[in-house]
Amino acid sequence: DTAVSQTPKYLVTQMGNDKSIKCEQNLGHDTMYWYKQDSKKFLKIMFSYNNKELIINETVPNRFSPKSPDKAHLNLHINSLELGDSAVYFCASSQRDSRVGAGTGELFFGEGSRLTVL
Amino acid sequence: RKEVEQDPGPFNVPEGATVAFNCTYSNSASQSFFWYRQDCRKEPKLLMSVYSSGNEDGRFTAQLNRASQYISLLIRDSKLSDSATYLCVVRSGGYQKVTFGTGTKLQVIP
Numbered sequence: 001d002t003a004v005s006q007t008p009k010y011l012v013t014q015m016g017n018d019k020s021i022k023c024e025q026n027l028g029h030d031t032m033y034w035y036k037q038d039s040k041k042f043l044k045i046m047f048s049y050n051n052k053e054l055i056i057n058e059t060v061p062n063r064f065s066p067k068s069p070d071k072a073h074l075n076l077h078i079n080s081l082e083l084g085d086s087a088v089y090f091c092a093s094s095q096r097d098s099r100v101g102a103g104t105g106e107l108f109f110g111e112g113s114r115l116t117v118l
Numbered sequence: 119r120k121e122v123e124q125d126p127g128p129f130n131v132p133e134g135a136t137v138a139f140n141c142t143y144s145n146s147a148s149q150s151f152f153w154y155r156q157d158c159r160k161e162p163k164l165l166m167s168v169y170s171s172g173n174e175d176g177r178f179t180a181q182l183n184r185a186s187q188y189i190s191l192l193i194r195d196s197k198l199s200d201s202a203t204y205l206c207v208v209r210s211g212g213y214q215k216v217t218f219g220t221g222t223k224l225q226v227i228p
Contacts, residue, residue, distance in 0.1 A: 043218040056215055109161035
């Protein structure tokens with residue numbers, strides 16, 4: 001069973017279109033993330049949700065709108081796609097440790113969704 | 119200054135060699151540190167956590183120097199299968215933001 005699954009794996013679309021990427025985790029984790037990995041392979045955090053609540057939003061253009069219907073799902077919708085949006089988008093999840101200062105545990109990543117904007 | 123910095127490499131080493139990677143971080147309040155491994159066109163996966171006292175897992179040794187704000191990864195007796203990009207990861211902040219370094223590419227040559 002896949003722990004963190006993303007769909008679609010590949011997405012090729014034209015500039016100006018709107019597209020969505022879906023992510024689901026079956027690990028029972030309470031925290032989910034979206035990361036963007038560009039052509040230079042730099043993995044940059046975009047958003048983080050804890051129990052459906054947005055906790056990190058890293059200066060991402062508001063064309064990107066995450067949605068978490070429940071703690072097992074975190075979807076990413078992108079409006080008005082631009083060439084610079086071409087990248088691999090990784091979803092990840094982790095379990096927050098309730099001990100003070102312990103933070104979250106290991107991040108488990110999905111296989112990535114490769115977006116190409118033409 | 120980037121939050122987490124690494125030498126991008128590539129490091130090209132022969133099989134059996136020992137290779138070390140360093141990583142520096144800018145936030146002195148960072149709480150947890152990790153090394154992840156990413157194979158070409160795959161997702162990152164946890165290699166090992168880095169503990170204050172240093173820790174070892176087989177051929178891999180991780181060290182943390184809080185005073186100088188850097189962590190290191192040592193790989194002994196390199197194998198061809200060690201070829202990958204090694205990502206330094208730092209967790210910090212009230213909401214436990216997890217930040218990845220740019221990665222160091224390792225190529226082990228027969």
